[in-house]
Amino acid sequence: MSAENPLEKKIVPTWIRPNLETERGEIERVIREFLGQEPTEEKTSNIINILESASVIDLSYEDWRHLENTESFQYIRPGHVEDAEKVVEDKNEKLPPDNKRDFKAVLNGFNNGGKMECPTILRDKDGRLHLVSGNTRLMIARALGITPKVIIGEIK
Numbered sequence: 001m002s003a004e005n006p007l008e009k010k011i012v013p014t015w016i017r018p019n020l021e022t023e024r025g026e027i028e029r030v031i032r033e034f035l036g037q038e039p040t041e042e043k044t045s046n047i048i049n050i051l052e053s054a055s056v057i058d059l060s061y062e063d064w065r066h067l068e069n070t071e072s073f074q075y076i077r078p079g080h081v082e083d084a085e086k087v088v089e090d091k092n093e094k095l096p097p098d099n100k101r102d103f104k105a106v107l108n109g110f111n112n113g114g115k116m117e118c119p120t121i122l123r124d125k126d127g128r129l130h131l132v133s134g135n136t137r138l139m140i141a142r143a144l145g146i147t148p149k150v151i152i153g154e155i156k
Contacts, residue, residue: 054152
């Protein structure tokens, strides 16, 4: 609580490890787009194992700034939730109905200190960072001024 407003509450979500089995489609996309390989069951399982064994850490400013395939750093201004909402709305227009993001539900989860799955990231052997899952969570965290907890798996 700040000295200026004793009723102000600090938003602190509870970060939890994601269920990576539900992210298989995203992992296959990453194998194809980021690693430039054809996804196989073995490659997908290997990425899941890498992510499952990675630690939950704070996403550093430097890593966030260099993270590929996310609008969360460049286009979202801290303190401007409307920036994140607009990006999600624009993305939802291009997604099938069963894959649309529920911005308001995620925002409510943050505002109520709910459980948030950590975004997942892969770092390749050259140091490039690629978001696997959690773009909406990253955008909302940035808009709310929250340092997100993430999982960064290292590809050797």
